[in-house]
Amino acid sequence: MRPASAVAEAADGDLEPTLTWLADDELLTGHVLTSVAGWGPELEINVAMSSMGQDEIGHARRLYGLFADAGQAERLVYERPAAAFRAGLLARTYPREWELLLARQYLFETAADARAAVLARATAAGVAALMAEMAHEERYHLDFWRTWLATTSRRSDAARARVQRALDRMWPLAAASFLPERPGAAERALGLPEGALSRARREWASAEREACQRLGLSLCDGPPEAGADQLGAMLDEMRDVYQTAPGSW
């Protein structure tokens, strides 16, 4: 493993920044879902949220595993400086309120699904195979959040208004999180046709606009809200015990 600065300056063709980005997204989402599972709206929902969180942590492990051994992956999670995390803005949010979790996860899963369809064609070693491996779990995640977006929005006008306010906050973060920092470099490293990721983003955005419209909801563009990034708080929590005896757990 190289220090963070070297990762940041990785040359074109280097897969590591892209894999780190994907893995960090999964790790933080796994952290959020397994953590909020104690505090969600109903026991049945909590069971399912925890399951999905465990899937995501497992996916993060497999993604780190494409470029790091188990010990290195552990240090990436528990010791890496916050500045070296590549997760998108959406994955850095840590809400407990159902409408915000719902908006976060719905947008996260639909984006992951749209991206996975592109990544399944990657020629870079291991990526397409891993996407195929994760596809079954992701299919369920997508169904879960789609179902609950519909069920929640149909609850009442007040419930739909809540969901709309949550989407107003989460959509700009999701829109800013779909692509990696340098999409072109990522496409070349993954062995994807130029522009494949940007095209997927456009298609995802328009498909989700329509899907939301059918539920009486809308996705309004706007600047990402300040203070949404809660990575620092998440890492403090995650490392609370670890740091009392680093490297020996």
Add this chain to the structure above:
Amino acid sequence: MTTPAQQHPVPAGQVEPWQDIPDDYRAAATRMIEFHMMSEIVGPVHEFRWVPRAPSLQAKLMFAAKSQDEVGHGLMLLRVCEDLTGKSRAQYLEQILDGPPRFMNIFHYPWDEWVDPAIVAWLIDGAEIERQATLLRSSYGPYARAMRKILKEEGFHHHCGRYLIGRMMAGGPRQRAAVQRGVDRWWLRTLAMFGPRDENSRHGPALMAFGLKLARNEDLRQSWLTKFVPQIRAMGLEIPDDSLARDEEAGQWAYTEPDWAEFSSLLRGGSPVGADLQRDLRTARRVNDWLLAED
């Protein structure tokens, strides 16, 4: 004096909620299963405070899976209670969040260090397995059925606990000292968890007579000691009880008695720690009440 079994013979075979159930059987079943249910719903609050802080990915996954199972157990037992008493989910939640703190003694103590949930998973889930294995034959059908899934999962929790404690014992002197502190703290609480001997147990004999409960507290405690005393020592830990000894002829362990006055005061009157668990859960539920609350 007639025993409950003489007053009301144990119903033949297993009892199902749609049958005519004698009032005192229903009352006894309700008391016992509600206690178990509330333990599985309120207790995991302790664990959920630690899930985000698990110090390795392996521990994080184990702990998430374990706490998730506990939520599932709470859910299944809550369903059993709803069908037994006819109360709705909403009515039960009010009782759980705002009602009297009727849950296991172990949740009334603070879990302040990482070692606490790990010790509980190892020793106390191991103790729960002893009890629950007998409940597979409980006379209340829906409870016995729920126990099948619950018991299988508790086995996994016990192995998680043992793994996590093993990791700490291999970690260094500080971690080993923390584990020993944990055993010192949890030893008597674990023995107490089985409840007092039958002659001192208020409800035990009636529950046995109804076939709701299948084994005496003391027999379960003895069986646990036989399994765990060697396990704890093999881990390189000391048991904080000078009078612990096995009488091979009688096949019984002698041990220092837990503080039974403290035990019954926790079970009847609760504790600040227990009240805090209920408060945390209540606060969390209120945030999302709008979603599923009754119209």
Add this chain to the structure above:
Amino acid sequence: MAYLRIFEVFRQKAPGDAHQHVGEVEAPDAPAAMVLAKEHFARREACCSLWVVDRADVLASHWAPEVFDAGRAKGYRRSGGARARSAGPA
């Protein structure tokens, strides 16, 4: 009025097996019950298919177990089919 409804959950372990009742979940509607049932009843156990059925749609029999007593000797209603077959043309 209760917003949550009780859904009975049936799980098929492997193709060829019957769906068997495994318990219940509470949810506002059937699709929500389905995504909840999957993780509660099929995350550790073998499963290839699930059904969820609103409890309100289940009609339970009202007969005492004796009414179902099919094992009881009921010579008076035997059709004699087995004997008729063995006595038939070879």
